[in-house]
Amino acid sequence: MNDALGSVQSVLILGGGSDIALATAKALIARRCRTVILAGRDPESFSGPAKELRHAGANTVESVTFDALDHSSHPAFIESVFERFGDIDLVLVAFGVLGDQDRAEVDPTEALRILDTNFLGAVSVLVPTTAALHRQGHGTIVVLSSVAGERARRSNFVYGSSKAGLDAYCQGLGDSLVGTGVRVIVVRPGFVHSKMTDGLDAAPLATDPEHVAGAIISALTRGTEIVWVPRQMRYVMSVLRHLPRAVFRRLPV
Amino acid sequence: MSRESVITEQPGDDVLLAGWGGTAPTRARLASPLTEADARQLLDRAPDRGAIARGLGRAYGDAAQNAGGLVLDATALSGIIDADLDRGIVTARAGTSLDELMRWLIPRGWFLVTPGTRFVTVGGAIASDIHGKGHHVDGTFGNKVRSFRLLTGSGEVLDVDRESSPEVFWATTGGMGLTGVLLDATFELIPTETRFIRVDEERCPDLDAMFSAMEESDSAYRYSVAWIDCGATGKHLGRGILGRGNHATLDEVPKTKRSLAHRFDPHQLAVAPPILPSGLINAWTVKAFNELWYRKTRVSHRDLIQDIGLFFHPLDMIDEWSRVYGSRGFVQYQFVVPFGAEDTVRRIIEILGNENWPSFLAVLKRFGAANPGMLSFPMPGWTLTVDIPVGRAELARTFDRFDEMVLQVGGRVYLAKDARTRPENLGRMYPRLPEWREVRHRLDPDHRIASDLSRRLGL
Ligand SMILES: Cc1cc2nc3c(=O)[nH]c(=O)nc-3n(C[C@H](O)[C@H](O)[C@H](O)COP(=O)(O)OP(=O)(O)OC[C@H]3O[C@@H](n4cnc5c(N)ncnc54)[C@H](O)[C@@H]3O)c2cc1C
């Protein structure tokens, strides 16, 4: 169960290898989460992180197979997780690919892979997840969106558009769930040092996974629905959003 | 097909329920049985996630809610069934509120063990085994109960008498509704000549003064409680106002009030507006309030004749007062530590002040003897209660630290207030938990009675 201060006791991580997700899991464990289910394409690769999470204090850490691209498997997957582990207090949607923007501009397969994973894959798994949480009568869905979805940028608009779709879907989903005991938190990080951004030049206001984890914990306590990481991102983006396109296009972002 | 229609057809409405603190609301099916037969049938058809009884929802945490399951609103099962006003014994349905009871009993010269609000039901009073300002003399509400009838999770109705079925009696008294649905109860009353309390108030300049005043002279009063200014630090640490009283006899009441000495007609003065911003209660507003409150009492006051309502239930004058904490709600933290552990109380007050946790109306009480309730909260010692609004993320750690300090000296937190303790602490706080579990398991092998509290704490 959620407690009064937003601590949870069990979490399902979709995209169990994500650096941001693992940092979040550790922060949740420090606040009494005891069951962590890591779901991803290669559950075997989770044995290292699983050990770390146990060491941090989790009693149960299980790895299960989940592929965001295999849409038709999602309903049965979610059903089996809820049946096997009982109440899931928090579902963290952390999978995602940055993709290869240059290739995506010429190769529809790459463009669709990005959209299929980040947007359609998320929607596909969120539908049965929402139903399960609704039956349970409580729970929180935390979705890793991105500032990239706030305004499409020349340099990564395929990824950006996938996050824009995801972000819009999740805002509407949150509104549809008012009064059900289930809530949705949309997290919009800027540049985060992680496997995804390895080798890229850090953008201004770059943060790390622990910082994102801290912001998620605080949102769970305070009941915040949209979380910018770092917090100043909110103001930066509100300026960027209102720049004329001719100006925005020329910005080195 | 909508998401709602996926849920099986059950009587009642889907509602979001939270405790008085307004934290961690969850959705359940809420049904109001009008008769015992209704209650039985509803329980029988309860969904997989089980059922729990709910009274007036005055428990602060998640004791009277059941996510995804059924919640039985017991308030419709109300009314006095039988009263022996010579001996002071009443049988009432479990949904009867103490407010209703007092309105009827006080004019007839009888009173009850009452918590800080009249808006609790008899069922809730037994399930939480509530205490009041008179604990050092009268014990808990459960101490006054002779018998009750209990609808168990397996659908049986048991007649439970304190003498002949002590196990079920003391597992249910303080058992947070988890042994079944209370249907009615027979309990003893407290005699009173008037509706007034003769009150002495004194300012205590620091915590030691407070402890000694209570140790030395609580026994001269039937009722005693202290308000502590948690914002005061240094040599003022633990300063506060000690208010104690006895039922006033007729000749102690001023002549002008005597004709009304039995009238009891409290009314609400105000309703807090529905939505107030979170953050209204913060370290600064609370400091100012506490300072004023401390100053309002002269150094001491003797023989004030106060109305029962004002003395016991000042907060009841503002309906829905908990709203002043804003939409995020607040946590009420109440712990008890045994005598000898005064230093733990001191350190907790110190941390609250030093770290600027806004708490107004922190309350200190000296408990009397414990009763055999397996999960009953009171034990001989000091109990401190503080309200803190939800907001700063570090609050969770601060409370965890308090838990550790309380555990170290053999204390515990009150389940009727709890909304956040760690499940692994529970057995240490309530050493008779295994015994309680056994009784519960015998009464309800499939755990058809369940609540958010029982899930969260792994009861
Ligand atoms: C302003 C205020 C002051 C308070 N002061 C005190 C105080 O001084 N001392 C103290 O001890 N407590 C105090 N409390 C707490 C309160 O007395 C308890 O939480 C009490 O249990 C609330 O009763 P309720 O009818 O509202 O029950 P609820 O809050 O609805 O339920 C509380 C518990 O009782 C169970 N329950 C309710 N009805 C039944 C039933 N028919 N059968 C079986 N189980 C049932 C529920 O399952 C739940 O576990 C205070 C609360 C408030 C809001």
Ligand SMILES: NC(=O)c1ccc[n+]([C@@H]2O[C@H](COP(=O)([O-])OP(=O)(O)OC[C@H]3O[C@@H](n4cnc5c(N)ncnc54)[C@H](OP(=O)(O)O)[C@@H]3O)[C@@H](O)[C@H]2O)c1
């Ligand atoms: N890093 C940033 O700067 C940043 C900024 C804003 C938002 N975000 C978002 O935050 C989330 C987590 O990112 P991160 O930084 O932690 O990156 P990460 O470490 O690369 O994590 C992403 C995870 O997604 C998994 N994944 C990819 N495709 C999948 C699929 N089809 N099915 C299941 N899992 C799949 C990856 O697992 P595999 O090993 O199977 O590939 C990987 O574990 C992502 O949604 C990302 O878009 C990141």
